[in-house]
Amino acid sequence: MTFEDKYKIDKARLISYYNRMERQFKDQDQLITVAKFLVNQIGSSYEDIYGILLYFQDKIIIGKSLLDFAIEWIRAQKIRLEYKKYLIRAQYPLNDLALAIDDCIFRFFLDIDKHLRMLIKEEVQEYNFSGLYEIFFSPYDIKNLNIDDILLRHMHNVPTHYQGTNKIGVNIIILRSALSNIVVKDYEDFLFSRKEEEAMKTKQFDKKFSSKKKKIYEFNGALLERMIKTYCISKKEIFPSEIEKAISQFLSSYLRFGSFYKFAEFKDVMTKCFAEDIIRGLTDNKKNQIQKNRLESAISEALMKFNKKYHDSELDGQALRKDLTPILKDIITHLINTNFIL
Amino acid sequence: MKNIDAILGLFFANEDEMVYDKIKISQDLTEESENNLKMLSFKYFGPVFLTEMCSGGDPWNIDFIESGLILQSQGSYDEKRFQSFFTINSSNETIDGITNLSALIASPYTEDTKKITDGLSEYIHPAITQGKIVEENYLGDRFKYSKFIQRELNRGLNLIEYSLGSSRKVYWEEQHNYYCVGLIERIVSKYYKASNLITIDKDNSLRKKCLEFIPSYYVMAILPDYYEKLIDETLKLFNVTTIDPSIRLIKLHSYEKRVIYLEEYIVDNNVKKSYGVILIEDPEEFNDLNKISFYKKNLRLILDQNKDVHDAMVKFNPNFTVKRWDTLTNENLNDLEANLDN
Numbered sequence: 274m275t276f277e278d279k280y281k282i283d284k285a286r287l288i289s290y291y292n293r294m295e296r297q298f299k300d301q302d303q304l305i306t307v308a309k310f311l312v313n314q315i316g317s318s319y320e321d322i323y324g325i326l327l328y329f330q331d332k333i334i335i336g337k338s339l340l341d342f343a344i345e346w347i348r349a350q351k352i353r354l355e356y357k358k359y360l361i362r363a364q365y366p367l368n369d370l371a372l373a374i375d376d377c378i379f380r381f382f383l384d385i386d387k388h389l390r391m392l393i394k395e396e397v398q399e400y401n402f403s404g405l406y407e408i409f410f411s412p413y414d415i416k417n418l419n420i421d422d423i424l425l426r427h428m429h430n431v432p433t434h435y436q437g438t439n440k441i442g443v444n445i446i447i448l449r450s451a452l453s454n455i456v457v458k459d460y461e462d463f464l465f466s467r468k469e470e471e472a473m474k475t476k477q478f479d480k481k482f483s484s485k486k487k488k489i490y491e492f493n494g495a496l497l498e499r500m501i502k503t504y505c506i507s508k509k510e511i512f513p514s515e516i517e518k519a520i521s522q523f524l525s526s527y528l529r530f531g532s533f534y535k536f537a538e539f540k541d542v543m544t545k546c547f548a549e550d551i552i553r554g555l556t557d558n559k560k561n562q563i564q565k566n567r568l569e570s571a572i573s574e575a576l577m578k579f580n581k582k583y584h585d586s587e588l589d590g591q592a593l594r595k596d597l598t599p600i601l602k603d604i605i606t607h608l609i610n611t612n613f614i615l
Numbered sequence: 616m617k618n619i620d621a622i623l624g625l626f627f628a629n630e631d632e633m634v635y636d637k638i639k640i641s642q643d644l645t646e647e648s649e650n651n652l653k654m655l656s657f658k659y660f661g662p663v664f665l666t667e668m669c670s671g672g673d674p675w676n677i678d679f680i681e682s683g684l685i686l687q688s689q690g691s692y693d694e695k696r697f698q699s700f701f702t703i704n705s706s707n708e709t710i711d712g713i714t715n716l717s718a719l720i721a722s723p724y725t726e727d728t729k730k731i732t733d734g735l736s737e738y739i740h741p742a743i744t745q746g747k748i749v750e751e752n753y754l755g756d757r758f759k760y761s762k763f764i765q766r767e768l769n770r771g772l773n774l775i776e777y778s779l780g781s782s783r784k785v786y787w788e789e790q791h792n793y794y795c796v797g798l799i800e801r802i803v804s805k806y807y808k809a810s811n812l813i814t815i816d817k818d819n820s821l822r823k824k825c826l827e828f829i830p831s832y833y834v835m836a837i838l839p840d841y842y843e844k845l846i847d848e849t850l851k852l853f854n855v856t857t858i859d860p861s862i863r864l865i866k867l868h869s870y871e872k873r874v875i876y877l878e879e880y881i882v883d884n885n886v887k888k889s890y891g892v893i894l895i896e897d898p899e900e901f902n903d904l905n906k907i908s909f910y911k912k913n914l915r916l917i918l919d920q921n922k923d924v925h926d927a928m929v930k931f932n933p934n935f936t937v938k939r940w941d942t943l944t945n946e947n948l949n950d951l952e953a954n955l956d957n
Contacts, residue, residue: 366777369773371770371773372770372773375773375774376774379734379737383737431749432753434748434749434752436710442741442745443748443749445738445741445742445745445746446742446745446749449742
């Protein structure tokens with residue numbers, strides 16, 4: 274697979290778009306048109322892009338144009354996306370940053386180095402390549418892409434060596450010099466977001482855990498409350514199946530299948546919650562007729578037989594639900610029948 | 616990634632043939648093993664240096680050595696299991712001389728050797744040679760070569776280790792035709808050992824013609840046994856005692872010339888029998904060229920169906936004679952060299 278196939282961009286579409294721009298601004302200098310074209314494609318500031326194009330225009334190899342340069346810049350941003358997709362999942366042992374740099378250069382940037390060296394004149398000093406790679410692979414929303422600042426940073430990093438008239442290849446060192454900061458920053462950003470995500474997950478887990486804990490200590494009879502409220506207001510008949518359903522929901526809110534409970538441990542809290550849910554469902558008139566402690570005593574009384582039998586036995590949540598449902602159902606049926614007068 | 620229990624070593628020989636090594640040791644070794652470990656790089660480089668100075672004048676590079684691994688029947692499941700064992704060598708010619716970088720890898724997976732080879736030859740090795748030029752330039756007298764090499768070898772080793780564990784891929788490759796120069800027969804049991812080279816008659820002009828395409832008959836005859844012993848020694852150094860190595864493939868090249876040694880084996884009643892062919896890639900000067908699959912199939916037929924070696928010999932190369940050149944003792948090897956490598 275060739276490099277261009279590996280990192281394919283819609284070159285025809287880009288060129289046709291550029292041609293349209295060129296027709297639109299017929300009398301404009303090519304440098305300006307290419308700069309405008311790039312601003313639309315990669316989104317950095319016009320001044321910075323113009324400065325970069327101006328600097329590199331005489332360094333482009335004969336036979337290639339500023340437009341080729343611009344297209345490679347767009348391709349580089351696509352490679353950056355691919356590289357980021359990879360880096361976001363990468364887990365370097367001990368977060369070894371040197372390894373992150375080596376791994377990313379080898380996997381992504383070594384190929385483009387070969388490709389871009391066919392775009393820039395060979396005799397150009399090496400720090401230009403270093404600067405160029407920083408420009409091409411920086412995030413598109415970077416604030417400062419001023420060519421002078423960038424060149425100043427790279428000028429003394431990697432010397433250009435000649436052996437006779439042949440330039441000695443130092444492309445790996447150039448790539449390291451150009452991209453180390455970018456890879457390290459990207460990786461550290463990912464590590465930071467990973468940590469945040471982790472913290473968020475822990476928080477959510479804690480929340481979930483604590484709410485689960487809450488459920489452990491309380492019964493919740495929302496359905497029971499609503500059923501009683503509906504009955505008190507509309508006086509509509511309540512079918513036994515509805516009562517059973519409401520009781521079942523009340524008990525299920527605490528007693529879970531597969532978990533074991535001792536009746537003695539939850540009897541009081543169940544009595545208290547059951548009484549409270551019933552009272553909450555009553556209209557104000559009815560609330561005045563019933564006293565919470567009396568209701569609780571009545572419930573305790575109804576549970577007495579069960580309590581005697583199973584006080585210290587450890588039973589499965591589902592079994593307890595099954596056994597307790599008829600007892601609580603009888604209490605509700607009795608209350609409805611007596612119009613909540615104890 | 617990736618906590619892989621692997622054997623990993625990187626050996627670097629500079630232009631002056633000074634050897635530096637970095638070996639990953641994840642277990643406690645005896646003092647004797649640690650001392651022997653220090654010699655490992657020299658032992659692996661031995662044939663590399665030898666082939667570089669081959670008599671024909673052209674330097675030969677050993678590129679790749681792969682060993683099959685035979686699990687002994689008494690092997691325990693707690694012991695290390697390796698699926699692949701190979702060494703990759705990258706040779707790089709600079710104006711100052713040749714530098715060699717070798718990676719020694721044993722891994723519990725069938726590794727993608729091409730990816731590791733690319734990493735070694737396109738990234739790790741150039742990073743060392745280029746880094747030296749750049750740092751020397753900047754630091755002058757303050758440049759500490761051995762410190763620099765150790766740092767780069769460490770980076771290289773980390774990069775290789777990080778890339779381990781991805782399974783071997785099948786790459787599209789152009790099929791080549793090969794001419795068979797020799798057949799090596801090796802039989803090893805507890806009480807008996809034989810190693811013979813079968814090749815073209817010493818008085819046949821073809822024998823001399825073939826010599827132009829291989830490092831020498833001597834080198835080709837000693838390589839399989841040398842490396843097999845060395846790999847066995849390496850495994851034992853790392854306390855892997857229930858796996859026996861068996862050379863599978865050796866690749867060499869000198870400029871455009873390419874040679875491979877391909878071996879197949881069988882273990883029957885504690886006797887290991889192996890047959891290997893020395894093949895020249897795509898030589899225009901010879902007839903009787905065949906694909907790799909042809910040689911592999913016929914080697915298997917000798918081993919699995921007890922097919923007559925003589926029949927196979929004639930198929931591989933009708934110019935082979937029945938004479939078996941012993942390759943075990945120095946005396947016999949000297950005789951082989953005197954008769955075949957002139």
